[in-house]
Amino acid sequence: MATREEYIDKLEAKLKEWNKRIDEFQEKAEQESDELKVKLNKKTAELKQKRSKLRDKLEKIKDSGEDAFEEIKKDAELLWDDIKEGFTEIKSILKK
16 A cells, blocks of 8 residues: 555656646647537546646645545545546547
8 A cells, every 4th residue: 555655646646647648638639620629628628627626635635644644545536537537538539
């Protein structure tokens, strides 16, 4: 099991990676048809919102003690899964 500090480092790295991927998706959206662009922009907006919530959870984890860490981590893991699912949805839209 990852320590609190390891988890923070992992989450920060993932957020940086996701920021880059979201930017890439937005660039690709600009090259697509209007209909596809609308879908992609909607999905990237959803991802940005979830990413923002995850960033907030990260800040709470940084400010929390070990006891609160596990509870906040559970919420963060749910958001993490939602974000991964969002990336999968965007990839499937781009393949159409």
